[in-house]
Amino acid sequence: MKHLPLWLRSGRVQTGLVIIAILTVCAIFAPWIALNDPNEQNLLSILTPPAWADGGDAMFPLGTDSLGRCILSRLIFGTRVALTVAFIASFGAMIIGAILAHIAGYFGGWVDWLIGRVVEIWLSFPPVILSLILMVGLGTGIRNVILAIVLVDWTRFCRVLRSEVLVLRRRDYVAAAQLVGFSHWRTITREILPGTLPLLITLMSLEMGVAVIVEAILSFVGMSVGADTPAWGQMIADARQNIYEAPLNLLCPVFAIFFAVFGFNILGDGLRRSLDSRLTQTERT
Numbered sequence: 001m002k003h004l005p006l007w008l009r010s011g012r013v014q015t016g017l018v019i020i021a022i023l024t025v026c027a028i029f030a031p032w033i034a035l036n037d038p039n040e041q042n043l044l045s046i047l048t049p050p051a052w053a054d055g056g057d058a059m060f061p062l063g064t065d066s067l068g069r070c071i072l073s074r075l076i077f078g079t080r081v082a083l084t085v086a087f088i089a090s091f092g093a094m095i096i097g098a099i100l101a102h103i104a105g106y107f108g109g110w111v112d113w114l115i116g117r118v119v120e121i122w123l124s125f126p127p128v129i130l131s132l133i134l135m136v137g138l139g140t141g142i143r144n145v146i147l148a149i150v151l152v153d154w155t156r157f158c159r160v161l162r163s164e165v166l167v168l169r170r171r172d173y174v175a176a177a178q179l180v181g182f183s184h185w186r187t188i189t190r191e192i193l194p195g196t197l198p199l200l201i202t203l204m205s206l207e208m209g210v211a212v213i214v215e216a217i218l219s220f221v222g223m224s225v226g227a228d229t230p231a232w233g234q235m236i237a238d239a240r241q242n243i244y245e246a247p248l249n250l251l252c253p254v255f256a257i258f259f260a261v262f263g264f265n266i267l268g269d270g271l272r273r274s275l276d277s278r279l280t281q282t283e284r285t
Helices: 011-028 071-107 109-123 127-138 142-169 172-180 184-220 232-242 248-275 277-284
Strands: none
Touching: 011 071, 011 248, 071 109, 071 142, 071 184, 071 232, 071 248, 109 142, 127 142, 127 184, 142 184, 172 184, 184 232, 184 248, 232 248
16 A cells, blocks of 8 residues: 555545446446446336346346336446546536636735626526526536536636635745746646646546436436436436335436445545645644
């Protein structure tokens, strides 16, 4: 363990990476892992109980839904939608938020005031409601889901990172770089960005969990992927009608969402504790 980087020695980071690795394997190798076609309907096997229960079928380990589709296969293929949205939307929101945060924190003055007012106005709208409004205008589809999350959640990065940039801008090495004649771009990328990078990585991992939840909400109300693409929120919506006859149909996608969000959140918490020098020094003392 001693040869590992400090951040990788954290139990939280290791747990989060294992969970994300499991989800990634399921997403990449879904056609080979799933026992059945996720969209194949078998009307003779409607609401089949799980394999370990009476009347269960080994071909459907977690049972089937109201259309006879395999629950386990739909869960595995639903991982693709969740992780695609989580990674791409979080990265897009991070890029926009980080750029504006560094510009606002570094230059200050009217630039900081203008960006700050835009962030405050954007944050005055409830995130989920704003996402739904954007989806109504953009239309359904995974690309529009990603775009909606990016347009809503860039403010999370901007607001938190701006305060960190304000602190780093007052450091002596930044002032020395300006005196030497470094350009603004070089000062930000060479002197300030390395200091904000740990926080940026932590925020991105936490944002991935948020993106999974938002996508599940949008697919639950039918504003995400189409009916031919399995998604966890869509599975929850379908399972409501038969919650008493087949409660596992509802519990499985709920657990999948919890499992993914828990993995991203515990990874973010572990990275925050490992990469934040202030927290590390406090724990040592």
